[in-house]
Amino acid sequence: MFYVPGRWLRRAGLVPPAASGLVPAPELAARAAALDTLDAVQAWLHAAVAELGAGLAAAETGPGPTAAEHQVLAGLRAAVTAGETRVAALAQRCGIGRRRLHQVLVRWTGTSPSDYLRQARLHQARQRLDAGESLAEVAAACGFADQAHFTRWFRRAFGYTPGDWLQAGR
Incomplete structure (x- = not known):
């Protein structure tokens, strides 16, 4: 996997893609x-x-998502918004298998279903922390096994701990 920042592409006279791409x-x-x-x-x-x-x-000049893929992506957003935390349940709510969900997500978001769900849960956790909920409440509500597990993933995703986030907000 090779990540190229958009500014590098612009510096080389290339237009960065609107979304993640796989070449x-x-x-x-x-x-x-x-x-x-x-x-x-x-x-x-x-x-x-x-x-x-x-x-x-x-790749960008090629065809966009099919109608079925649009439906899957819309179902995915709705399921995540509703609080779904398991990939199997997510695929079931979208009306497809786990493998097809994985194919659609990797193609159009550049991430796996489990990574997508984890990112969504972490962003939801940050919003809950901003709303004043305790770390333990947020960890449980967002589907993390415990507060330590939540803190580990939060730091990996954002580069700081939930405690640092709360302290910066004060």
């Missing part, structure tokens, strides 16, 4: 394995940005 580039990855100097890495990065940018541009 298969096995040759690019093979060339990366042989890099052994800083100059070689920089040259590879310049070539990679151009190749991946062209691949993303080509």
